[in-house]
Amino acid sequence: MLDLHGYGPRLLEGSLLTLELALLSLLLAVLLGLLSASAKLSSSRILRGIAHVYTLVIRGVPDLVLMLLLFYGGQIGINMATDWIYNEFDVDIFININAFVAGVVTIGIIFGAYMSETFRGAFLAVDEGLLEAGRAYGMRPWAVFRHIRFPLMMRHALPGLGNNWMVLLKTTALVSIIGLSDMVKVAAEATKATHEPFLFMIPVALGYLLIASVSEWCFMKLRQRFDIGFSSGGSSWNN
Amino acid sequence: KDYDTVRIGVDIPYVPMEYRQPDGTLAGFDIDLGNALCEQAKLKCNWVIQGWDGIIPGLQARKFDAIMSSMTINDDRKKQILFSDPYMTPPSAWFTPEKSTLETPDKASLKGMNIGVQRGTVQDNYVTDMFGDEASIKRYATADDVAVDMEAGRLDIAFLDYPTGKAALVDSKDGKFKTVGDMLTEPKKYFGEGFGIAFRKRDRELADTFNKALAELKSNGTYNSLYSKYFPDGNTH
Amino acid sequence: MNGNDIFTPNTFEMYWSGLVNTVHLVFVSLVIGLIIAVPLAIARGSSNLWIRKPVWFFTYLFRGTPLLIQLYLAYYGFAFIPGIQDTWLWFFLEDPIYPALLAFTLNTAAYTTEIFHGAIQSTPRGEIEAARAYGMNRFTMLRRIVLPSAFRRALPAYGNEVIFMLHASAIAFVVSITDLTGAAYYIYARFYAPFAAFLFVAVLYMALSFSIQGLFKYLEKRLLGHLKPQS
Amino acid sequence: MADTSIPLEINHLHKSFNGNPVLNGLSLKAQKGDVITLIGASGSGKSTFLRCMNLLEMPDQGELIVHGEAIGFKVDRKGQRQPEDWKQVERIRARLSMVFQNFNLWPHMTLIENVMAAPVHVLKMPKAQAREKGMALLKRVGLSERASYFPTQMSGGQQQRGAIARALAMDPEVMLFDEPTSALDPELVGDVLHVMHELADEGRTMIVVTHEMDFARDVSNHVMFLHQGLIEEQGAPGDILTSPRSERLQQFLAPRY
Amino acid sequence: MADTSIPLEINHLHKSFNGNPVLNGLSLKAQKGDVITLIGASGSGKSTFLRCMNLLEMPDQGELIVHGEAIGFKVDRKGQRQPEDWKQVERIRARLSMVFQNFNLWPHMTLIENVMAAPVHVLKMPKAQAREKGMALLKRVGLSERASYFPTQMSGGQQQRGAIARALAMDPEVMLFDEPTSALDPELVGDVLHVMHELADEGRTMIVVTHEMDFARDVSNHVMFLHQGLIEEQGAPGDILTSPRSERLQQFLAPRY
Numbered sequence A: 001m002l003d004l005h006g007y008g009p010r011l012l013e014g015s016l017l018t019l020e021l022a023l024l025s026l027l028l029a030v031l032l033g034l035l036s037a038s039a040k041l042s043s044s045r046i047l048r049g050i051a052h053v054y055t056l057v058i059r060g061v062p063d064l065v066l067m068l069l070l071f072y073g074g075q076i077g078i079n080m081a082t083d084w085i086y087n088e089f090d091v092d093i094f095i096n097i098n099a100f101v102a103g104v105v106t107i108g109i110i111f112g113a114y115m116s117e118t119f120r121g122a123f124l125a126v127d128e129g130l131l132e133a134g135r136a137y138g139m140r141p142w143a144v145f146r147h148i149r150f151p152l153m154m155r156h157a158l159p160g161l162g163n164n165w166m167v168l169l170k171t172t173a174l175v176s177i178i179g180l181s182d183m184v185k186v187a188a189e190a191t192k193a194t195h196e197p198f199l200f201m202i203p204v205a206l207g208y209l210l211i212a213s214v215s216e217w218c219f220m221k222l223r224q225r226f227d228i229g230f231s232s233g234g235s236s237w238n239n
Numbered sequence B: 001k002d003y004d005t006v007r008i009g010v011d012i013p014y015v016p017m018e019y020r021q022p023d024g025t026l027a028g029f030d031i032d033l034g035n036a037l038c039e040q041a042k043l044k045c046n047w048v049i050q051g052w053d054g055i056i057p058g059l060q061a062r063k064f065d066a067i068m069s070s071m072t073i074n075d076d077r078k079k080q081i082l083f084s085d086p087y088m089t090p091p092s093a094w095f096t097p098e099k100s101t102l103e104t105p106d107k108a109s110l111k112g113m114n115i116g117v118q119r120g121t122v123q124d125n126y127v128t129d130m131f132g133d134e135a136s137i138k139r140y141a142t143a144d145d146v147a148v149d150m151e152a153g154r155l156d157i158a159f160l161d162y163p164t165g166k167a168a169l170v171d172s173k174d175g176k177f178k179t180v181g182d183m184l185t186e187p188k189k190y191f192g193e194g195f196g197i198a199f200r201k202r203d204r205e206l207a208d209t210f211n212k213a214l215a216e217l218k219s220n221g222t223y224n225s226l227y228s229k230y231f232p233d234g235n236t237h
Numbered sequence C: 001m002n003g004n005d006i007f008t009p010n011t012f013e014m015y016w017s018g019l020v021n022t023v024h025l026v027f028v029s030l031v032i033g034l035i036i037a038v039p040l041a042i043a044r045g046s047s048n049l050w051i052r053k054p055v056w057f058f059t060y061l062f063r064g065t066p067l068l069i070q071l072y073l074a075y076y077g078f079a080f081i082p083g084i085q086d087t088w089l090w091f092f093l094e095d096p097i098y099p100a101l102l103a104f105t106l107n108t109a110a111y112t113t114e115i116f117h118g119a120i121q122s123t124p125r126g127e128i129e130a131a132r133a134y135g136m137n138r139f140t141m142l143r144r145i146v147l148p149s150a151f152r153r154a155l156p157a158y159g160n161e162v163i164f165m166l167h168a169s170a171i172a173f174v175v176s177i178t179d180l181t182g183a184a185y186y187i188y189a190r191f192y193a194p195f196a197a198f199l200f201v202a203v204l205y206m207a208l209s210f211s212i213q214g215l216f217k218y219l220e221k222r223l224l225g226h227l228k229p230q231s
Numbered sequence D, E: 001m002a003d004t005s006i007p008l009e010i011n012h013l014h015k016s017f018n019g020n021p022v023l024n025g026l027s028l029k030a031q032k033g034d035v036i037t038l039i040g041a042s043g044s045g046k047s048t049f050l051r052c053m054n055l056l057e058m059p060d061q062g063e064l065i066v067h068g069e070a071i072g073f074k075v076d077r078k079g080q081r082q083p084e085d086w087k088q089v090e091r092i093r094a095r096l097s098m099v100f101q102n103f104n105l106w107p108h109m110t111l112i113e114n115v116m117a118a119p120v121h122v123l124k125m126p127k128a129q130a131r132e133k134g135m136a137l138l139k140r141v142g143l144s145e146r147a148s149y150f151p152t153q154m155s156g157g158q159q160q161r162g163a164i165a166r167a168l169a170m171d172p173e174v175m176l177f178d179e180p181t182s183a184l185d186p187e188l189v190g191d192v193l194h195v196m197h198e199l200a201d202e203g204r205t206m207i208v209v210t211h212e213m214d215f216a217r218d219v220s221n222h223v224m225f226l227h228q229g230l231i232e233e234q235g236a237p238g239d240i241l242t243s244p245r246s247e248r249l250q251q252f253l254a255p256r257y
C-alpha cells in the first residue's frame, strides 16, 4: 500500500472539500448558464447585452485573477466602505467574506459563462413548434420551460456539459489561493513537508479519477433519461 | 487602530521555519518566535494558514494583520508593504549535485550552466543580474521542484536561501547534493537585511510594538535559545 | 499602485516573453491536438470494441486527471527513465517546452475527441443514407459528408475548449517556463504587488481570449449560417 | 353587454411582419357549432390569421372577443402591441385549442403524457383524473393501445390523431386546425378527417385551415377564401365552392395537376 | 449469359426486421424506359423494397441483378447476410440514384455543391466538368439562380427538385423515388411532379413509391400494389387502377373520405 506519511486523513478531508465545492459550483454554474443562455435568446436588448458581456468578459479573464479580484478585491472594497463608516460614524464593523462561499461563487460565475454557451447552442436546437404547442394550450412560460424546453434541450447540452464539469472539477484547486485546503493543496503541503514530489500525485489522481468514474456513470444515466422517445441514428455511418 | 488580537498569516510548510507537526500543531522558528513576540508585547496572536499566492492580497484585504513567513526584506518590496526590523538573516547558498566538480561559482565557471532558482526571490534577482548573460536561469515555483530537476539532470547548480535549500536538497536527498562556494548575505541591494515581519503600510504602531518586543527578546536571551533550537549548527545570524 | 516602479523595461520584457511562450504553447498544442483528435473521435465511435475502448480509456484518463499532474509526469517523470538522457529523446525532454507541449496536446486532444465524437454521433441519419445511396465509400463519406457537417455543429463547444486551453496553459510556469502567468508570479514575488502584476497579465489574457472569441463568432457566422433559414 | 354565447368574434384584424402587411382587416364570427374553413393560396395569410386567434402572433390592430371577453391590449415602450394581462391570454389560450400542421407532439413524452400535460399543468387537474380522461379521448380517436408509445414510434396519422386528442383534453370552446392533414400520407388523411367529422357532428366549434376541398364541402358550414390578407369571398360551401364568383377563387379551385 | 439490356431485375426478395417478415418474396423487372409505381397501404413495405434495391437495407434472400451484374452475398460470422464485395455495392449504388422523401440534401453544402459531390467524389469527374453539368441540371429543374443557396434557405419544393438534380448528376440507369412529394405542401407538389413527368418522357427508367394516383395513372407504365410484403396485384395503370380485381386494392382505391 501507499505510505502517505500520515497525510491520508487530511487528503480525504481535502477531497471532500473538493467534491463539495465542485458540486455546489456546478449547481450555481448551471443556474447562471441557464439564465444567461435564456437572456441571450430573449427579445430584450438589455438582457441580451448583459449576458453577452458576462460570457465575453468572464471567459476572458484568467480564473486565478477572478478569484483574487472577487475574494481579496471584494474584501478591500468592503473594507473601504466600513472604513468610511468608521471614520464618519465611529462604528467599527468588519465584514468578512467567507472563503468557501467565495470559492463556490467565483467558480460558479466562471463556469456559468461556459455553460451559457453550451446551453445557448442546445436551446437553439429545440424545435420552436414544440414550445409553441405548449403556449397554445395556455402553459405559463415557466411550465413551458420546465416541461418542454428544458428536457428537450438537455439532450443536446449533455456532451458539452460533461466537458465543462470535468474542467470545473479541476478548477476547484484554485481555492488554495483564498486559504482553503482542497485535495490538491493538501497534497502540495505534504509534498513540501516530505520532499516526495511524485508520491502525493497518486492519491490526487485516483481521487479525481474516482469522481470522474462516478460522473461518467451519472452522465450515461442522464443521456438515457433525456434520450427517451428519440431513436438514435448516430453511429450508422460506420456500417 | 489598536490591536488586542493580531492575526498572523503564514504559508506552511517551510521546514524548519514553519510546519505542521504530526499532531496538527504548528511549529518552526517563525512560529515559536512569533508566539514569543506576542507574549512579550502582551498581544493575543492567532495564526492564519494562507497559501503564498494569496498572502499579500490577504494582508491588504485585512484577512490578517501581519505575515511572518520567511519574507525577505528588500527595497522593491518595501514600497508595497511595511517590514519590521529583520529578525534573522539567512544567507543564500549554492547547491550542486554531489559529483559536480564546480567549486567557486563565478562568471567564468557558470558559463553555459543551467542555474535553478525560486521564481522572483532575491536569489533569482541576484543571479539574473550577475550571471543572466552567461548562464541560463531556470525559475521554479518551489525548492522541491528545483531538487527534482537537478536530480533529473536538467540543472547544474541551484541558488537558494540556505535553510530552504538545505532542507530540500541536502537533508532530504541523502548525499545527492552538497553546498559549494561561499554563502552570500551581501550586497544588501539584493539580499536586503534578512527576514522580516510584514504589515500593512499604515500599521506603523503595530510594527513598532513588534520591533520593541524583538529587541527585548534579543537582549533577554530568549531569541538565542530559540535560534539554537532550530539552527544548532548556526549558519545564520 | 506604484505603477512606475514595477513596470520597467525589464518587467515588460518578462511579460513579452511570457506572451510569446503562452501563445506558442497554446497554438501549437491546439493545432496538433485538433489533428489527432479527428481520427480518435472516429475511432471512439467504431463498432469494433478493441478500437473503441482504448480511445475511451485515453479520454477518460486525460479528462479525469488534472493537467498539472500530466505536465509533471511529462516533464519530470520521463527524465527519470534510466538511460533516457543518452538517447536523442533527451534533446526534446531537456527543454521544458516539449514536455509541456506533449501534455497540453494530449489533454486538449482528449477533450476535443469527446466533442467531435458527440457531434459525429448526432449526424442526421438522412445525410448518411444519401451519401451511401450515391455509392460513396466509407472514407469518402466520412471525409466529405460526416466530418464537415459534424465540425460545424461542434464549433461552439470547441470554442469553449480553446478558451479552456488558453487558461489551462497558465500552469506551464511550474516546469520553469516563463509564460504569462509565470511572468505575473515573478513580478508578484519580486515586488509583492499582486494586484498590479495579475491585473496587467489579465489584460493580456483578455486580449487573447477576445480575439479567440471573435474568431469563433466569425466562424460561426460563416460556417453555421446554413443552419438557420434566411427569412 | 358582450354576448357570451358567441365563442369567438374577431373584428378588423390587421397584422404585418416587418412592415409588410399580411392581414388587412379580417373579421370572423363563430357561433357555437360552427365549422369554418379557411382556404387560400400559399402565403395568403391563413396560418397567420389562425395564429392571431390564440395570440401566438400579436395582432397589430383589431378586436378579439372570446366568449364575450374582449382581450385588452396596450402598447409598450417600443411601440409594440402587447396584451394587457398575460394571465388573460393564458386563460383564453386554454379555451382555444390548436392542432398543428406538424402535430408538434412532445417527443420526450408518451402519447398519454402528451394528452395529460396541458390539463395537469394548466388546469391543475389531478393526475389520475387527467389520465382517465386522456385514456377516454385516446379511445375515441382509436389510439387506446398506443397510450404508452412515444411519438416517434407512431405513424403520421396516429400522431395527428394523438394531437387532436391532446387538444380535446382541454375541453376547448373552439378548436383551431392548421392544415391538419397536409403532412400526412393520403392513406392517413382519412383517419384524421373521420375524427374531425365526428367532432363537427358533436357540435364543436372549429376553425380549420385546409386544402381538402372535399372536407370543406362536406363538413363545414362556412368557407372563407383569403387572398392577400383579405377575405375575397365567403359563404356556404355549397355556394362558393361550386359557383365561385371571384376570378381568383375560380383559379384557385381549378384542378392543379 | 446475363441480359445486360435489363437495368434492374429482382427475384424473390425477402426481408424481415427482428424476425418480423416485411417482404415475402418480391420480384420486379424494369426494362429501359419503364416507369414503375409502387403503391400500397402504410407499412406494406414499399420503402423497404425500394431501399433493398440499392442495398440501404440488406435483403435476407433473393437475387438482385443490375444491368446483368448479379450482386454476390455471403453470410458473416454473426449469421448476417453481407455483400461479398463492398466495392461492387458502391458501384451499383452509383448507378441507381435515389431521391428521398425528406430530400436529405447535405445542409453544409450549397445546392450546386450538393449536385457536384457525388460525381466528383464517386465518379472522379473533374470539378469544372461536374460544375458545368450540375448547372445544366439545375437549369433543367428550374433552380439555376439558387445554385449558391444552402438547403435551409430553400422551400421544400425547391429542395426536392434540387435532390432530383443531385440524383440525375450521376447519370443513373435507374432512378428510385420514395414518396418524393409527400413531405411537400400541396401547393408545391405540382412543381416536382412536373419535373418527374419530363424525366419519364425522356425515357428514364424510374421506380416510384407514391400516393399520387394521378401521377401513377398518367406517367407510369406499370403499377405494383403491395400488401403485407407481397405483390397483391400489378399491371398497366389503365387496367388495375380503373378496374382493380382484388378486394384489397378496391378498398385502397376507394374514395377515402
Ligand SMILES: Nc1ncnc2c1ncn2[C@@H]1O[C@H](COP(=O)(O)OP(=O)(O)OP(=O)(O)O)[C@@H](O)[C@H]1O
Residues within 6 Å of the ligand: C231, D017, D018, D022, D040, D041, D042, D043, D044, D045, D046, D047, D048, D049, E185
Ligand atoms: N414570422 C414571420 N416573419 C415574417 N414574415 C412572415 C412570418 N410569418 C409569416 N410571414 C409571411 O406572411 C405571409 C403569410 O404567411 P402564412 O403562413 O400565414 O400563409 P399561409 O396562408 O398559411 O400559407 P401556407 O398555405 O403556405 O401555409 C407569407 O408571405 C409569409 O412569408
Ligand SMILES: Nc1ncnc2c1ncn2[C@@H]1O[C@H](COP(=O)(O)OP(=O)(O)OP(=O)(O)O)[C@@H](O)[C@H]1O
Residues within 6 Å of the ligand: D155, D185, E017, E018, E022, E040, E041, E042, E043, E044, E045, E046, E047, E048, E049
Ligand atoms: N429499421 C426497421 N426496424 C424495424 N422495423 C422496421 C424498420 N423499417 C421498417 N420497419 C417495419 O417494416 C414495415 C414496412 O415499412 P415500410 O417503411 O417499408 O412501409 P411503407 O410501405 O414504406 O409505409 P409508408 O407508406 O408509411 O412509408 C413497417 O411495419 C415498419 O414498422
Ligand SMILES: [Mg+2]
Residues within 6 Å of the ligand: D046, D047, D048
Ligand atoms: Mg400555413
Ligand SMILES: [Mg+2]
Residues within 6 Å of the ligand: E046, E047, E048, E179
Ligand atoms: Mg415509406
